[in-house]
Amino acid sequence: MGARTGAARGAGWRGRVGALVVATRLYHRAAPATVVARAATIAAAGLVPVAAAWLTKALVDGLGTGLTVRTTVLLAIGLAVTGALGAVLAHVARYLDQEIARRVSLHMQATLFGAVVRPTGIAQLEDPEYHDRLQLARLAGESGPVLLTAALVSVVQSLVTVSAFTVSLVVLSPLAAGLVLASAVPALVAQLRLGRLRSSTTALVSPRARRRLFYATLLTDLRTAKEIRLFGLGNHFRDRMLDEVGSVHAAERNVDRVTVRTETWLALLTAFVAGAVLVMTVLRIGAGVGTVGDLTLLVAALGAVQGSVAAIVGQVAVIDEALVLIGRYVEIVDDAAPSPHAPGSGPAAVAGPAGPAGPARPGPPPVPSATTGIRFEGVWFRYADDAPWVLRDLDLDIRPGSWVALVGANGAGKSTVVKLLCRLYEPTRGRITWDGTDVATLDPAVLRSRIATVFQDFVCYELTARENVALGDLRRAEQPGAVESAAEHAGVGDVLAALPRGYDTMLTRAFAGLPGDPVDEAADDDAPGDLPAHEPAGVVLSGGQWQRVAVARSLLREDAGLLVLDEPSSGLDPRAEAELQAMLRAVGRGRSTLLVAHRLSTVRDADRIVVLDDGTVLESGDHDALMDLDGEYAALFRLQAEGYRERATAGGAS
Numbered sequence: 001m002g003a004r005t006g007a008a009r010g011a012g013w014r015g016r017v018g019a020l021v022v023a024t025r026l027y028h029r030a031a032p033a034t035v036v037a038r039a040a041t042i043a044a045a046g047l048v049p050v051a052a053a054w055l056t057k058a059l060v061d062g063l064g065t066g067l068t069v070r071t072t073v074l075l076a077i078g079l080a081v082t083g084a085l086g087a088v089l090a091h092v093a094r095y096l097d098q099e100i101a102r103r104v105s106l107h108m109q110a111t112l113f114g115a116v117v118r119p120t121g122i123a124q125l126e127d128p129e130y131h132d133r134l135q136l137a138r139l140a141g142e143s144g145p146v147l148l149t150a151a152l153v154s155v156v157q158s159l160v161t162v163s164a165f166t167v168s169l170v171v172l173s174p175l176a177a178g179l180v181l182a183s184a185v186p187a188l189v190a191q192l193r194l195g196r197l198r199s200s201t202t203a204l205v206s207p208r209a210r211r212r213l214f215y216a217t218l219l220t221d222l223r224t225a226k227e228i229r230l231f232g233l234g235n236h237f238r239d240r241m242l243d244e245v246g247s248v249h250a251a252e253r254n255v256d257r258v259t260v261r262t263e264t265w266l267a268l269l270t271a272f273v274a275g276a277v278l279v280m281t282v283l284r285i286g287a288g289v290g291t292v293g294d295l296t297l298l299v300a301a302l303g304a305v306q307g308s309v310a311a312i313v314g315q316v317a318v319i320d321e322a323l324v325l326i327g328r329y330v331e332i333v334d335d336a337a338p339s340p341h342a343p344g345s346g347p348a349a350v351a352g353p354a355g356p357a358g359p360a361r362p363g364p365p366p367v368p369s370a371t372t373g374i375r376f377e378g379v380w381f382r383y384a385d386d387a388p389w390v391l392r393d394l395d396l397d398i399r400p401g402s403w404v405a406l407v408g409a410n411g412a413g414k415s416t417v418v419k420l421l422c423r424l425y426e427p428t429r430g431r432i433t434w435d436g437t438d439v440a441t442l443d444p445a446v447l448r449s450r451i452a453t454v455f456q457d458f459v460c461y462e463l464t465a466r467e468n469v470a471l472g473d474l475r476r477a478e479q480p481g482a483v484e485s486a487a488e489h490a491g492v493g494d495v496l497a498a499l500p501r502g503y504d505t506m507l508t509r510a511f512a513g514l515p516g517d518p519v520d521e522a523a524d525d526d527a528p529g530d531l532p533a534h535e536p537a538g539v540v541l542s543g544g545q546w547q548r549v550a551v552a553r554s555l556l557r558e559d560a561g562l563l564v565l566d567e568p569s570s571g572l573d574p575r576a577e578a579e580l581q582a583m584l585r586a587v588g589r590g591r592s593t594l595l596v597a598h599r600l601s602t603v604r605d606a607d608r609i610v611v612l613d614d615g616t617v618l619e620s621g622d623h624d625a626l627m628d629l630d631g632e633y634a635a636l637f638r639l640q641a642e643g644y645r646e647r648a649t650a651g652g653a654s
């Protein structure tokens with residue numbers, strides 16, 4: 001579902017009605033009892049001012065006609081009770097509103113982020129329009145329920161008050177009632193226009209707000225801090241951030257100005273109508289029609305009706321705005337896998353199951369056990385319709401238990417092969433088979449559970465060392481010694497064990513020592529890893545150590561039949577690289593391995609080396625065969641070997 005379609009769906013009355021249905025369902029699911037309690041307070045709070053106004057009229061009229069002390073005291077007590085009830089109801093209502101908003105917001109965020117991680121592929125995350133829609137949907141999840149709850153409550157409560165006071169007004173003066181209600185029409189139209197302006201402005205500034213956040217993150221992130229200081233980019237990015245803030249402010253200022261103008265005109269209209277009605281009533285009382293008590297009731301009714309009508313029209317506009325926001329949320333949740341490319345055009349973002357389970361369908365076939373191998377059959381791929389081809393008619397064969405190495409120049413398409421294998425993208429043409437079954441028909445989660453991968457840009461999680469390894473297979477990590485064993489296989493066991501709190505050490509300084517984190521719990525228990533107060537609770541690993549942690553994470557997936565390693569040794573020193581290779585040979589035994597590498601010394605022992613060039617296979621064979629061929633691989637190998645020889649000679653001479 002493209003963004004345009006989504007936007008069209010979110011706009012218009014249909015979109016709003018759909019959003020209202022979704023919102024009602026959300027309220028029902030997230031906070032049913034609280035909503036019922038709130039409805040009761042709405043009815044009570046709506047009637048309190050009406051009761052107070054009638055009691056006041058009775059008191060004022062009674063002063064002229066000589067009330068008994070008992071009646072006067074009773075009326076006064078009645079007034080005091082309604083006043084107190086109004087105050088208490090306001091506090092209870094505020095609590096209930098916030099509770100409803102919190103619960104609905106939690107529910108929405110759980111659903112929204114569930115929808116964000118549900119799609120099989122990652123192509124939608126590269127679509128800027130998707131990010132804008134996501135930003136609005138997040139806003140809807142965070143502030144939509146607060147806006148909607150407050151506005152709905154205000155409207156319903158005001159409707160109760162307006163209805164009760166309108167009856168009072170009609171009793172006193174039907175003309176006055178007609179005038180007050182007629183003046184609400186232009187106010188409603190104006191407020192709806194304002195609401196629409198606010199919604200469109202939010203959509204318009206969304207990309208700018210995202211860029212502002214990007215610059216703010218650049219300026220504060222530890223990972224970017226080095227380059228920003230070294231290149232002196234701090235003020236440059238700060239200025240860019242301020243530009244974005246300025247643009248957002250300009251758009252918001254425009255909305256605020258239109259709002260002030262509109263509301264000023266509406267206030268003048270209200271004052272005019274109120275003045276006219278008051279003059280009419282005073283003249284009638286002067287002519288002997290009505291009492292002074294009627295005047296007090298009319299003043300109260302006039303203020304309440306005008307105030308409530310203004311609240312209703314204002315809040316209808318807010319409801320409209322909240323529904324547009326919730327419509328964005330609905331789009332993202334419905335389109336669990338929105339693709340920037342229409343089906344069949346460009347790289348299909350792999351569509352995951354969206355929404356609740358439909359009627360039972362035959363499930364995907366089980367993932368075979370890679371007994372005959374994995375094949376790329378005539379695979380063509382490009383990242384977007386208007387982007388160049390990255391893979392061109394690629395045939396690749398990974399036989400069971402074999403070690404295939406993928407080499408080639410930067411941009412040849414090696415990492416893309418890995419991404420397609422893991423079904424992060426779908427081939428544009430051709431297919432990938434696992435034991436003869438097209439992987440497009442397999443359950444992606446099960447397929448991925450059979451693959452252990454170390455990406456070139458693996459993630460350094462700001463968590464403990466244990467968690468960093470355990471994330472590879474959370475279930476297996478619960479087995480005693482599993483994490484330690486994977487870390488030892490990856491050659492990082494000793495390093496992690498020697499950390500200040502062993503495997504429970506945070507591999508970051510950013511969150512170390514937060515209350516309730518495993519580190520603190522360990523400290524509370526007087527565990528052996530307890531530290532003196534001056535010891536750092538979190539540590540920073542070197543690039544090579546991180547790389548081994550990433551390898552350990554993938555090695556935890558013991559049952560994975562395919563090991564995919566994208567440049568696993570790029571951050572390692574030569575000794576560590578040799579160790580890693582020996583280890584990979586050991587763990588790779590019995591399973592297929594696909595290794596992407598630039599350093600050709602690491603692939604020398606591979607069963608087959610495939611040289612990729614511009615997305616197609618240039619050469620293929622084992623090291624000896626490719627050296628005999630004397631082609632691209634042989635040239636590259638000799639070049640790298642000469643580099644080593646020269647360095648060794650230079651080292652020996654010095």
Ligand SMILES: Nc1ncnc2c1ncn2[C@@H]1O[C@H](COP(=O)(O)OP(=O)(O)OP(=O)(O)O)[C@@H](O)[C@H]1O
Pocket residue numbers: 126383387390408409410411412413414415416417456
């Ligand atoms: N997410 C993406 N969107 C658009 N184009 C991409 C994306 N990722 C990679 N490319 C392009 O695809 C081509 C192949 O990239 P790929 O990362 O597969 O190459 P590689 O052989 O792994 O390169 P390297 O050796 O530098 O890691 C490059 O031209 C790159 O610009």
